[in-house]
Amino acid sequence: MRLGLDIGGTKTDAVAVAASGTIVARVRLATGWGPDAVVQTVLDAVTAVRAEADAEGIASVGIGIPGQIEPGSGRVEHAVNLGVERLDLVAAVAPLLGVPVRVDNDVKAAALGAAALRAETGSMGYLNLGTGIAAAIVSDGALWRGARGSAGEIGHLSVDPSGPRCRCGQRGCIEAFAGGGAVASRWARPGALPIRDIFDAADAGDAAAVVLRSQIAYGVAAGIRVLVLTADVDAVVLGGGLTGLGKRLRTEVAAQLDASARESAFLRSLHLAERVEMLPAGAPAAALGAALLGAEAIDEREAVPHG
Structure with missing residues (x-):
């Protein structure tokens, strides 16, 4: 045992x-x-x-x-x-x-557990969406750590120099866009579940919440693109606390991926939205x-x- x-x-x-x-x-x-x-x-x-x-x-x-x-x-x-x-x-x-x-x-x-639960061979990127953003790569059931163990540490990769300030000092990091802690800080309204509150408020037409919801989806989509473009993984599995939003999150992320695909034949050829999976709740x-x-x-x- x-x-x-x-x-x-x-x-x-x-x-x-x-x-x-x-x-x-x-x-x-x-x-x-x-x-x-x-x-x-x-x-x-x-x-x-x-x-x-x-x-x-x-x-x-x-x-x-x-x-x-x-x-x-x-x-x-x-x-x-x-x-x-x-x-x-x-x-x-x-x-x-x-x-x-x-x-x-x-x-x-x-990441290793998610790969085991999928029970499929090939490669997988695991994108953890929690207070911060982190990722890991599994190939044929084994973690790929890189030369110094930092493979997948994409949270502080800047994807927009004019984006929100990140706690690391840069602007526009993936974590600054989609990390639960950074987003909750920008929302700055009381509540036990600030990310869910943002999605609820956006559904109700709150302009600030609509912007934040779009930024979250933009950051997650950027993380997916990075994992596919750098490691060409077969699938990207989303996990972490933000995935409790389920279909609501996935729909927004798919819209971001589809928008970028419309502007690029190369990105269309990667079929990014089809390669995204979400870890089952619990x-x-x-x-x-x-x-x-x-x-x-x-x-x-x-x-x-x-x-």
Whole structure:
């Protein structure tokens, strides 16, 4: 049994995956704040999902978590939504769990899980639409990380020098157009779900909301074009919190892609709108992907020569 954990800013999603690749148990619990609380969240989640799966033994644990992960290490840095500046998560939990543990960025884990859920060969770009914008690329079931692990980090790619100011200091970044945090800041109206409020207000004819809705769709469409034009992936799968808008978001994005295709025979030939898919609501992609990453830790341990 392989366990996978997706540690989010408020909730942690945990799954148990059988050797066949089938998810046999799933639990969700609140994520603690700060390094010690995050470690305890991992231990609690492992205990809970093992109990749900009625599993006496586990082979590995994989963890997807926000922040920067030093390649090949279990060290998490700048996970600001968790109150973590620096934490060696593997060193903290592996001795207590007694099994191989792998930690990776949550978007990369989600990309791997999304590819597994699609159950199709070929290449896939995963575009995560949340507070920020990030992407990852999977080819034939394996993450493509690039030379230094930064493949897919397209959120701070500027697509309009006269666009909105981004927190990185540039103007017109994809994240400035479509990132939930940046858009909510420009909306500047109270509400628990500002992006949904924007779409609702736009439907009601609010001029400012119409502009923001168009900008969100423009940013998402730009991310899709970047993934196809740089990696020529077979499909781009949209995931993250903004996809809770479902068809409402997809319709706006398709309109942006179609508009650019009308102006360019080359873009028409790429059939971009037809290559876009949306992760089903509630799909445990990140937790499943984390479990698959954890299984890699088993392979690495067994590859180490002894003697």
